[in-house]
Amino acid sequence: xxxxxxxxxxxxxxxxxxxxxxxxxxxxxxxxxxxxxxxxxxxxxxxxxxxxxxxxxxxxxxxxxxxxxxxxxxxxx
Numbered sequence: 001x002x003x004x005x006x007x008x009x010x011x012x013x014x015x016x017x018x019x020x021x022x023x024x025x026x027x028x029x030x031x032x033x034x035x036x037x038x039x040x041x042x043x044x045x046x047x048x049x050x051x052x053x054x055x056x057x058x059x060x061x062x063x064x065x066x067x068x069x070x071x072x073x074x075x076x077x
Contacts, residue, residue: 010044010059017046025050027057
């Protein structure tokens, strides 16, 4: 996340979610899941909140829903 804008992989490295993060931590984003089990691309919608380096929310491709609880990890040096 940078300057209110979010870019992150979701499910695999071919699924990139892009969206916005409000000042209150509200996350809204979407992206194309390039390699789903059904073999054709799906649109994924992400809604949630970020508080204290924790993203909690829901991702949906209109067929299934995934509840998320993702914690930010610092890269190893």
